[in-house]
Amino acid sequence: MTDALFLPNELESALRQIGAERYHVHHPFHRLLHDGELTRGQVQAWALNRYYYQASIPAKDAILMARLPTAELRREWRRRIEDHDGDGVKPGGIERWLKLAEGVGLDRAMVESTARILPATRFAVEAYVHFVRDRTLLEAIASSLTELFSPAIIAERVSGMLANYDWITEGTLAYFTPRLTQAPQDSEWALAYVKRHADTPEKQQAVLAALRFKCDVLWAQLDGLYLAYVAPGLIPPGAFVPGDAE
Ligand SMILES: O=C(O)c1cc(C(=O)O)c2c(n1)C(=O)C(=O)c1cc(C(=O)O)[nH]c1-2
Numbered sequence: 001m002t003d004a005l006f007l008p009n010e011l012e013s014a015l016r017q018i019g020a021e022r023y024h025v026h027h028p029f030h031r032l033l034h035d036g037e038l039t040r041g042q043v044q045a046w047a048l049n050r051y052y053y054q055a056s057i058p059a060k061d062a063i064l065m066a067r068l069p070t071a072e073l074r075r076e077w078r079r080r081i082e083d084h085d086g087d088g089v090k091p092g093g094i095e096r097w098l099k100l101a102e103g104v105g106l107d108r109a110m111v112e113s114t115a116r117i118l119p120a121t122r123f124a125v126e127a128y129v130h131f132v133r134d135r136t137l138l139e140a141i142a143s144s145l146t147e148l149f150s151p152a153i154i155a156e157r158v159s160g161m162l163a164n165y166d167w168i169t170e171g172t173l174a175y176f177t178p179r180l181t182q183a184p185q186d187s188e189w190a191l192a193y194v195k196r197h198a199d200t201p202e203k204q205q206a207v208l209a210a211l212r213f214k215c216d217v218l219w220a221q222l223d224g225l226y227l228a229y230v231a232p233g234l235i236p237p238g239a240f241v242p243g244d245a246e
Contacts, residue, residue, distance in 0.1 A: 003205050006201075008196070011198060011204055011207070015191070016148070018208065018211050019145075022216075023149045023153070023218070024153070024215070024218040024219055024221075025149065025152065027222040027223075028226060029046075029230065034160035034164075035160060036165055038230075041243055042229045044105060044106050044240070045229045047100055047106060048101060048106055048111055049117050049118055050121075051097055051101055051111050051112075051114065052121050053125050054093055054097040055094055055114070056128070058080070058084040059129060060128060060129045062081060063129065063132050063133050064140050064141070065077045065081065083178070093178075096175040096178075099171075100175045103169065104168070115238075116238065117239070119236055120220060120228075121224055121225075123220075131210075135206075138194065138197050139206050140210075141190050141193055142190070142198075144186065144187070144190050145210075145211050146215060147183045147190070151179075151180050151183055154176045154179055158173050161173060229242065
């Protein structure tokens with residue numbers, strides 16, 4: 001059976017439905033993190049591993065930017081790289097994430113080295129970068145659309161963590177504040193692009209699959225954290241061990 005062609009707004013609904021079902025806000029690790037159920041060591045493991053995601057995002061965006069055909073499109077995408085890398089004066093997202101990692105008690109050089117992250121983190125993040133390199137431009141742009149759902153999880157995370165961990169301060173979580181305006185700006189643009197360019201059933205199914213893939217990338221990172229640091233506690237050889245950072 002061939003798939004039907006969605007109207008643009010129907011495609012948007014189908015994309016939002018994927019987020020409602022699969023976004024990492026629903027992962028048990030996030031529930032524990034936001035509800036104050038984790039130890040300091042477990043929060044450190046989260047911050048350490050997520051640094052690799054943060055640090056890889058501008059590389060992913062540079063790969064995507066190189067594939068854009070016009071100056072106008074590249075200008076739009078270039079902003080994302082500046083948001084993460086900063087401009088040499090104003091700190092970007094990577095620097096702000098390092099501040100978060102230091103704020104939860106990690107050594108900056110250890111975090112930056114990425115030597116002690118989980119293999120699951122490395123493989124999931126690399127799969128995202130390779131997806132953006134290898135798939136169509138439309139699928140690559142669609143894979144960024146998890147950002148449609150990030151303002152809600154960020155609001156929940158910041159208020160939950162501030163309320164539930166007395167050793168976490170607003171300054172430590174400052175990474176997230178600019179994301180509340182950057183993410184909607186970026187994702188609304190990407191959504192409009194996808195709605196305009198996914199004009200066949202095949203392309204529409206491909207963008208839906210790209211968003212499912214990206215939800216899996218985020219989910220798999222939290223599976224790795226849960227398995228290693230919550231239960232059953234299978235920390236892979238060489239990976240960060242809570243207590244080591246103190
Ligand atoms: O806090 C979060 O849960 C969350 C989720 C996501 C996401 O949905 O991919 C991003 C971010 N944060 C984020 O800070 C960020 O810079 C970012 C970039 C991207 C992307 O795919 O290009 N996603 C996300």
